[in-house]
Amino acid sequence: MKLRCAVLDDYQDVALSAADWSGVLDAVDVVPVHEHIAGEDAVAEAVGDCEIVVIMRERTPFPASLFPRLPRLKLLVTTGMRNASVDLEAAARHGVTVCGTGSGSQSTAELTWALILGLARHVVPESTALRDGGPWQRTIGTDLHGSRLGLLGLGRIGTQVARVGRAFGMEVAAWSENLTAERAAAEGVRAAGSKEELLETSDIVSVHLVLGDRTRGLLGAPELSRMRPTALLVNTSRAAIVDQSALARALRDGWIAGAAADVFEREPLPPGDPFRTLPNLLATPHLGYVTRGNYELFYRDVVEDIRGYLAGDPPRRLTPPEPTG
DSSP: OOEEEEETTOTTSOTTTSSOOTTTTTTEEEEEOOSOOOSHHHHHHHHTTOSEEEEOTTSSOBOTTTGGGOTTOOEEEESSSOOTTBOHHHHHHTTOEEEOOOOOSHHHHHHHHHHHHHHHTTHHHHHHHHHTTOOSSOOOOOOOTTSEEEEEOOSHHHHHHHHHHHHTTOEEEEEOTTOOHHHHHHTTOEEOSOHHHHHHHOSEEEEOOOOSTTTTTOBOHHHHTTSOTTOEEEEOSOGGGBOHHHHHHHHHTTSSSEEEESOOSSSSOOTTOGGGTOTTEEEOSSOTTOSHHHHHHHHHHHHHHHHHHHTTOOSSBOOOOOOOO
16 A cells, blocks of 8 residues: 655646656656645544655644654655754654755855845836826835945855845845854955944845744844834745734834835734835745746655655654754
8 A cells, every 4th residue: 555645735737747756656646736725623633544745845834742643654855954833842752754856056146136126126016007097106225336235144145146236236234143254255255243233234134044042033123223224124034033013013114114024923814914015015925936947846856755765764864963061
């Protein structure tokens, strides 16, 4: 009898065509799920008969409370090698192997620049007005050349964003708790003396930090109020790094000129959520990693993980961090 495998959140119906699954189909019945399944009860009901579940990034959380409700689950594969929405300790306690996949960072850096340019040149409202017969050319764009780009984080993605900023003729500064002046200088970037300095002196601030205990809520009302009223904020990292209520207030009250967000604390974003209608917010539905190349990499490695599991040697295993102290 074949093992049952659910591929969750296959929104674009590409999971089976993005990779060659033929090597596992003799042993595994693969069932893509194209609509998001919201809520733990619905997830438990939908995949309760599955030995293998594939999840796309953090679209469907697997908290500790879910694993006891899935007694048949033996292999959980997440795209990417890090997924904060999966409780790895609970998975281990319930005998569930968790594997990851490769992931490219270029796509998120590219989307960051799409959002920066869209904000700076008011692309969406101008395009909408043109299509709807509205006013011809109403807004005034923001110059990138000569302005300051402030990066919260100078890792893989932040470094790529910095290089493009420099190509535009921008002055680029960066800050994170562990960033050294030497590391920043190696990328032609100035290391800001503090987070506050970066926020106060930047024309555009872009977030490229990993979500963790130190970065959750890093930008709240006190921090956002330090930004220039003409400044723009871009977040393609994780929503919880920026206090969402404070961000909505900053946009409504004009603390900053505008923001762009590709990430939200609840996804899909519920109907009626204020982030769907704030006029000075450019919002996209978590598109940072959604490119053909990334999907092909994701699902190729998903198949490889399943094949390895069937052979008794799953690759790219994700395990709980070792306790410290």
